[in-house]
Amino acid sequence: xxxxxxxxxxxxxxxxxxxxxxxxxxxxxxxxxxxxxxxxxxxxxxxxxxxxxxxxxxxxxxxxxxxxxxxxxxxxxxxxxxxxxxxxxxxxxxxxxxxxxxxxxxxxxxxxxxxxxxxxxxxxxxxxxxxxxxxxxxxxxxxxxxxxxxxxxxxxxxxxxxxxxxxxxxxxxxxxxxxxxxxxxxxxxxxxxxxxxxxxxxxxxxxxxxxxxxxxxxxxxxxxxxxxxxxxxxxxxxxxxxxxxxxxxxxxxxxxxxxxxxxxxxxxx
Numbered sequence: 001x002x003x004x005x006x007x008x009x010x011x012x013x014x015x016x017x018x019x020x021x022x023x024x025x026x027x028x029x030x031x032x033x034x035x036x037x038x039x040x041x042x043x044x045x046x047x048x049x050x051x052x053x054x055x056x057x058x059x060x061x062x063x064x065x066x067x068x069x070x071x072x073x074x075x076x077x078x079x080x081x082x083x084x085x086x087x088x089x090x091x092x093x094x095x096x097x098x099x100x101x102x103x104x105x106x107x108x109x110x111x112x113x114x115x116x117x118x119x120x121x122x123x124x125x126x127x128x129x130x131x132x133x134x135x136x137x138x139x140x141x142x143x144x145x146x147x148x149x150x151x152x153x154x155x156x157x158x159x160x161x162x163x164x165x166x167x168x169x170x171x172x173x174x175x176x177x178x179x180x181x182x183x184x185x186x187x188x189x190x191x192x193x194x195x196x197x198x199x200x201x202x203x204x205x206x207x208x209x210x211x212x213x214x215x216x217x218x219x220x221x222x223x224x225x226x227x228x229x230x231x232x233x234x235x236x237x238x239x240x241x242x243x244x245x246x247x248x249x250x251x252x253x254x255x256x257x258x259x260x261x262x263x264x265x266x267x268x269x
Contacts, residue, residue, distance in 0.1 A: 020267075021254045028120055028253060029246060031128070034113045035067035036245035038106070045074035046241065050234035055227040059220035061172070061212060062255040063179045065110060066248025068241040071223040072230045103147060107140030108132050110182070114139070117256050118186035124268035135186055142182070142192050176212050177203050183259035198263075206262045215251060222247060 015023070040046065049072060056073040060066065115131025153171065157164050178199050185195035226247070230240035260267050 017254055017257060020257055021250050024121060024253060025246065025250055027124075028117065028126075028249060031113055031116055031126075032245040032249045034109050034245075035065060035248040036241055038065065038109065039068035039241040039244065040238070042069065042074070045069070046237045047234055048075045049230050049240075050232070050237035052231055054231055055224060057220055058223045058227070059216040060251075061175050061179065062215045062251065062258075063175045064182060065113065066219075066244075066251045068226070068230065068244040068248075070248055070251075071219060071226040071244055072240065073227075099147065103143045104140055107143040108136050110143070111135035111139040114182050114252070114256075115186045117253055118183070121253065121256055121260060121267045122187070122265065131186075134189075138185060138192055139182075142185070145192065176209065179203075179212065179255075180259040180262065183256050184263065187256070187260055187263060187265055202259070202262045208258065208262065211258055215255070219251065 052075045058071055058073055060070040111134070112128040112132040115135045116126035116128050119126040119131065150171075153167055157167055178196055180199035180202050181192075181195050184190060184198045184202070185192065188195070188198065190198060226240050226244055229243065230237045257267065
């Protein structure tokens with residue numbers, strides 16, 4: 001005979017972040033086409049990576065979209081080049097119009113991607129096209145601001161290379177202080193400036209340095225097998241892009257869930 005309970009049953013332990021991501025990822029897999037597309041658009045880098053032996057160890061922080069190039073460093077030649085989704089741009093006179101096109105296309109993809117992730121974790125459904133319409137202008141503006149800020153930070157280093165280490169450290173600090181920005185923008189439907197201020201407040205209040213560094217460590221571990229595959233010929237590079245797409249999506253979903261938790265936003269179970 002079973003003994004009567006002496007008190008209320010203990011609640012089930014909360015799911016870990018990894019379990020929460022794993023439970024949502026199958027429904028979100030169509031969104032992996034976005035990081036797959038941004039990786040394959042860099043066709044020159046895909047070919048160059050496949051033709052180069054070795055591997056790269058790359059740690060990526062949870063600031064923006066993840067794709068193959070968050071785990072693999074593409075081989076670089078000499079001279080001044082500009083990294084874009086479809087490869088390195090050379091000569092530089094084409095920079096402005098092509099960079100403008102990149103900002104628009106990348107901003108639209110990001111709007112659909114992050115808007116869909118936010119909708120999926122809060123309502124358990126998403127509409128990519130609706131997210132593009134709702135957030136597209138804001139993400140294009142955000143892309144333009146980031147490109148301008150990076151240009152202002154790193155282009156002077158061509159004249160003063162010794163400042164490179166200081167610039168990298170400054171970029172890392174800014175990345176940590178504002179990494180929730182894109183997630184807050186879609187989760188709370190804020191403007192760019194409001195999302196940045198809210199992101200800074202969340203970081204100050206919750207101090208998620210452990211999460212920020214843990215993501216970097218895990219991406220570095222993942223980068224070893226992904227880069228080995230990417231350097232195994234052009235076919236291997238394409239296969240690595242396919243593997244990295246859902247992997248990158250998982251990191252973005254994990255960060256969205258973490259930011260939602262920090263912001264006190266209820267997520268769908």
